[in-house]
Amino acid sequence: MTAKTIDMPSQGDRLDDTRTFQGVRTRRVIAFVFDYIIIALLLIPVALFVFILGFLTIGIGWLLFWILGPLTALLYVAITLGGRHQSTLGMRLMGIQLERLDGRSVDPLLAMLHTVLFWAGNALLTPLVLVFALFLPYKRTLHDLLLGTVVTRLP
Numbered sequence: 001m002t003a004k005t006i007d008m009p010s011q012g013d014r015l016d017d018t019r020t021f022q023g024v025r026t027r028r029v030i031a032f033v034f035d036y037i038i039i040a041l042l043l044i045p046v047a048l049f050v051f052i053l054g055f056l057t058i059g060i061g062w063l064l065f066w067i068l069g070p071l072t073a074l075l076y077v078a079i080t081l082g083g084r085h086q087s088t089l090g091m092r093l094m095g096i097q098l099e100r101l102d103g104r105s106v107d108p109l110l111a112m113l114h115t116v117l118f119w120a121g122n123a124l125l126t127p128l129v130l131v132f133a134l135f136l137p138y139k140r141t142l143h144d145l146l147l148g149t150v151v152t153r154l155p
Contacts, residue, residue: 034090082108
């Protein structure tokens with residue numbers, strides 16, 4: 001008896017399929033809006049905790065307020081984008097995910113670095129950083145290019 005082998009499409013074959021990238025730019029923008037609504041909602045209980053902590057520490061805990069937004073967003077991204085689904089809740093809602101070009105999974109550290117580079121790129125280049133997605137292969141943004149990642153539609 002001979003064993004049958006199943007031809008599984010490689011990462012390259014999937015990336016060569018144009019359907020993998022249909023509507024990705026629009027979906028990324030909408031997912032971004034959903035994710036920041038979720039982060040804003042997550043900030044409510046976290047801010048309440050820091051507010052109470054401030055009373056318990058005679059005001060010292062209130063110093064956490066200035067890093068509350070970025071810290072909450074980074075933790076959200078690390079847990080969701082760096083998790084098993086490789087997508088934030090907004091990305092899942094829009095049917096997209098982040099993939100590495102080398103085929104490995106996105107870990108929490110890479111997810112946070114992806115977000116930090118996005119913020120830094122927007123701070124330096126304003127929204128022009130997103131113009132890269134119009135010209136780069138696979139509709140990648142500048143931070144995708146730097147990290148070897150790509151956003152694709154869910155298979």
